[in-house]
Amino acid sequence: MNFWNHLHHPRAAMVVLRITLALLLLFHGWSKITGGIGGIEKMVASHGLPHWLAYAVYLGEVVAPLLLLIGVWVVPAALVVVVNMLVALVLVHSGHFLSIGSSGGWALELQAFFLVTALVVAMGYSKGK
Template structure:
């Protein structure tokens, strides 16, 4: 296992944990309440259910490294939406009381990385890829 594969695994797991905990937080707040916030942004309230479940279960899938590319594409769209609809008016750093979009931009960059590269290192994606290739893991995608 190369240093890059270890680093990629750590990054993917932390990314997945971050999204999973944000999804859990939305569940704890109540998706109906989150839907009210979405309405205040001009978005449909039902989108809160999609986002909350995507964050919770998509984060879990990233942690184990399953469907990494697809989940990362969905998270990239989610972060782009968060920047455009919720944070852009606050600026990069935000205001005293409202957060900016700097963290969302970092998460967008990381999710874009995994959407392009897929999962490497310790992951179910890599395990299945190895099995599909007759026991040999592909070196590159």
Template sequence: MRDGDNCFPNGSNLSPLSRIIVTPALSYILWQTFTHPERQTMIDSRTAPYAALVLRLALGILFLAHAGLKIFVFTPAGTAGFFASLGLPGWFAYVTILWELAGAVALILGIWPRLAAITVIPILLGAIFTVHGAAGFFFNNPNGGWEFPAFWIVGLIVLALTGDGALALRPTFGRK
């Protein structure tokens, strides 16, 4: 095929089926977009606070579960020993556990959730750079890869950008 040649005998670069489906669909989308400017937003303002609530609760529960893992399964002393094996001070394990618990409670109850979302990101960055990063990307690798903590970070950033969500006890920037 040379430059300028059309793919199909009808003189078009679109297949006949594509011309039947794509052209009208694209025309309809463009018509809806430009004749109804109120529909240009991709966020449904009626359901967005509930979506943020679900995300906030899910992230808070994950932090609560991981703090619980460090307290009840690994034990605080065991977690401190693990931190020491990584070259970190053992006392930093206790700070991390408290930080995870505080972040979990703030996210679940909706106490300054946008701020809480941003302030727990360093915990996950620490997990990536000290443990999970060397294990590769996939979390099912031995020692868990950095896939899951990175996805958590994305969720926290989305929550911080989206807003506090419904039923926040103390919204970050006050009620509107």
């Protein structure tokens, strides 16, 4: 048997990806829980939106990652993360699309990772057989 065949476990790979996304996003959510969302409220209001919409960040960075972590409502949770990241890109990072970070990478590589990973989880998740 070919060595690479031992590494082919698509369902396990999806679990690893889903859990990684959840854990990394929960750090951001914890920051919002402990530090508040005052800055986000100001950004939302500066775009002419009601300040209470800022509380949706808790859905995208706490509730959805917890659902991903425990494997419940995985596709809707991943899609909430996708929407959360699109909103973050528009509200917070719209001026950084062509920027390079201090380490030489794209300034938005973390946001891109969260967005694309959530999209892959939503597209590739199956309950298994």
